[in-house]
Amino acid sequence: MTAHETLFRLYYDKLLHIAKGYLGTIEDAEGVVQNVFLKIWEKKKNLGKINNISNYLHTMTKNACLDLLKHQKVKINFSNNYYEERIAIKNQFIKDEAASLVIETELEKRITKAIDTLPEKCRRVFLKSRFEGLKHSEIADVMHISKRTVDNHISNALQHMKLHLKEYLTLFLIFLKNI
Amino acid sequence: METKKALKYIKGTASEKEVREIETWINASRDHAKKFNLLKAEYIASTFDETINTADTNQELFKYKANIEKSSKNKTKNLRLSILKYAAIFIVILGSSYLIVSGNFLGNNFEIPKDAITLELENGETKIIQEDGTAQFVDSKGNTIVTQKGNKLNYNNNISNTEKLVYNTLTVPYGKRFNIVLSDNTHVTLNAGTSLKYPVKFIKGHNREVHINGEAFFDVTKDKDRPFVVKSSGLNVRVLGTKFNVSNYPEDISTKTVLVEGSVSLYQEEIYKPKEATLLTPGHLASLNKSNKTIALEKVDVSLYTSWIYGTISFKHEPFKNILKKLERQYDIVIKCESKELNETFFTASFDNTSLEYILKTFRNNYDIKFSVDDSTNKKTITINP
Numbered sequence: 217m218t219a220h221e222t223l224f225r226l227y228y229d230k231l232l233h234i235a236k237g238y239l240g241t242i243e244d245a246e247g248v249v250q251n252v253f254l255k256i257w258e259k260k261k262n263l264g265k266i267n268n269i270s271n272y273l274h275t276m277t278k279n280a281c282l283d284l285l286k287h288q289k290v291k292i293n294f295s296n297n298y299y300e301e302r303i304a305i306k307n308q309f310i311k312d313e314a315a316s317l318v319i320e321t322e323l324e325k326r327i328t329k330a331i332d333t334l335p336e337k338c339r340r341v342f343l344k345s346r347f348e349g350l351k352h353s354e355i356a357d358v359m360h361i362s363k364r365t366v367d368n369h370i371s372n373a374l375q376h377m378k379l380h381l382k383e384y385l386t387l388f389l390i391f392l393k394n395i
Numbered sequence: 396m397e398t399k400k401a402l403k404y405i406k407g408t409a410s411e412k413e414v415r416e417i418e419t420w421i422n423a424s425r426d427h428a429k430k431f432n433l434l435k436a437e438y439i440a441s442t443f444d445e446t447i448n449t450a451d452t453n454q455e456l457f458k459y460k461a462n463i464e465k466s467s468k469n470k471t472k473n474l475r476l477s478i479l480k481y482a483a484i485f486i487v488i489l490g491s492s493y494l495i496v497s498g499n500f501l502g503n504n505f506e507i508p509k510d511a512i513t514l515e516l517e518n519g520e521t522k523i524i525q526e527d528g529t530a531q532f533v534d535s536k537g538n539t540i541v542t543q544k545g546n547k548l549n550y551n552n553n554i555s556n557t558e559k560l561v562y563n564t565l566t567v568p569y570g571k572r573f574n575i576v577l578s579d580n581t582h583v584t585l586n587a588g589t590s591l592k593y594p595v596k597f598i599k600g601h602n603r604e605v606h607i608n609g610e611a612f613f614d615v616t617k618d619k620d621r622p623f624v625v626k627s628s629g630l631n632v633r634v635l636g637t638k639f640n641v642s643n644y645p646e647d648i649s650t651k652t653v654l655v656e657g658s659v660s661l662y663q664e665e666i667y668k669p670k671e672a673t674l675l676t677p678g679h680l681a682s683l684n685k686s687n688k689t690i691a692l693e694k695v696d697v698s699l700y701t702s703w704i705y706g707t708i709s710f711k712h713e714p715f716k717n718i719l720k721k722l723e724r725q726y727d728i729v730i731k732c733e734s735k736e737l738n739e740t741f742f743t744a745s746f747d748n749t750s751l752e753y754i755l756k757t758f759r760n761n762y763d764i765k766f767s768v769d770d771s772t773n774k775k776t777i778t779i780n781p
Contacts, residue, residue, distance in 0.1 A: 225456065229452055232450050257466070
């Protein structure tokens with residue numbers, strides 16, 4: 217659960233903001249984002265294969281919003297032509313790639329803001345252990361560095377993280393246990 | 396398009412007339428739509444803080460966990476029956492306010508030191524158990540009922556059948572752990588600050604009932620005719636044959652049961668009614684809230700709740716004050732922390748068989764806390780300052 221919890225804590229409010237922008241109401245947005253995270257949980261085995269987690273989550277959010285709009289459209293289909301138009305505007309906005317890029321860039325910026333003060337290698341090691349769920353020895357293999365170096369990077373990461381992500385720090389102690 | 400008007404539309408503050416104007420404009424051409432989209436995207440990108448500051452992430456995380464619970468429940472439904480066939484392993488953590496009264500336990504007997512492991516016999520006599528010694532205890536008829544070898548008590552299965560339940564109580568003080576083998580060959584490991592009351596011999600046709608205060612890991616011998624019931628204030632855990640952990644510490648707001656494998660039933664009433672009991676599935680934690688008596692289920696890493704048997708100290712999202720209480724028990728020390736803020740801060744951590752000093756240093760290195768150690772009193776006292 218801890219990796220998922222961290223993911224949730226990092227992304228929830230940001231995806232909620234984006235979904236609210238797409239759908240117009242916070243209530244709809246909450247339901248959509250919950251569903252996104254539930255899907256993540258169900259597909260947890262695939263998480264390690266994702267290269268860009270922000271892009272992945274953003275895409276999932278967009279698809280979930282489109283699904284919801286489709287449902288709304290079916291509901292109002294015969295009742296009001298005017299609302300259908302309004303949904304069409306929302307729909308094309310979600311699908312607009314230029315607009316998506318603007319939003320996603322900001323999302324990515326906000327997520328990395330907290331961790332970009334880390335030294336590059338340290339950050340990579342940290343992200344690998346955090347989001348890809350790799351064991352420290354596996355990270356060492358993938359990055360062609362010694363396990364001790366991975367350990368050092370993670371403990372450095374912890375030192376830096378405390379300034380930025382104090383509340384997540386405790387979760388990482390569990391990772392230390394698994395070295 | 397007027398940017399100002401479009402922004403009003405995006406913010407949702409435009410009048411109905413303005414809304415129509417803007418929408419007509421957007422729908423007029425692909426180019427218009429693109430311009431509008433970029434403006435809206437930039438607006439969304441620049442207003443993240445609005446949602447971030449108002450979102451209740453903790454509340455939503457709670458919902459998320461409940462959703463996961465629901466979803467994995469549906470999946471395990473089909474598995475449940477097949478799992479039931481196998482010997483089960485599970486853990487129970489129960490809460491009560493026992494430790495507060497545990498002093499009375501030794502109260503009548505002034506010569507018993509507080510740091511001794513004690514065994515209370517059926518006649519009320521309290522024996523001190525030396526961890527490195529061997530001993531035998533006999534009943535009123537002179538039969539050997541239990542033998543002690545080192546840190547294990549072994550109850551004799553062969554004593555003559557009795558019709559009456561006779562109870563013994565084993566109490567383990569702070570800083571120690573102890574093992575016991577009951578007359579049905581059920582193995583129990585008691586954690587520091589724990590007391591277990593159990594019949595010297597289980598009687599035919601009766602449930603096997605024991606009472607726990609503190610924390611213990613059970614490896615119950617299978618006997619489908621005589622369910623094993625672990626009783627604690629407010630909660631009963633019923634099993635046929637399985638391994639589980641029971642904890643019952645006063646600082647925990649809930650009574651917790653964790654299942655590693657198999658299946659157990661939890662019930663709060665005096666009498667077991669299958670329909671009203673909560674069935675626990677593997678890998679899940681059931682928390683009975685002591686104040687409102689509701690049981691919540693969540694998926695957990697079970698090793699967090701069992702690793703203490705091997706000397707590991709784990710806490711999952713626990714307030715600092717509770718962690719200090721656990722450390723006090725584990726190391727038989729006194730820890731003082733005056734900082735209210737720090738006491739209410741939640742931590743998750745796990746330490747393998749380490750010294751107290753290492754644990755304190757880990758906290759010091761990651762948070763700005765200071766601590767001082769006072770060895771001059773008869774109990775080591777540690778004072779923590781933020």
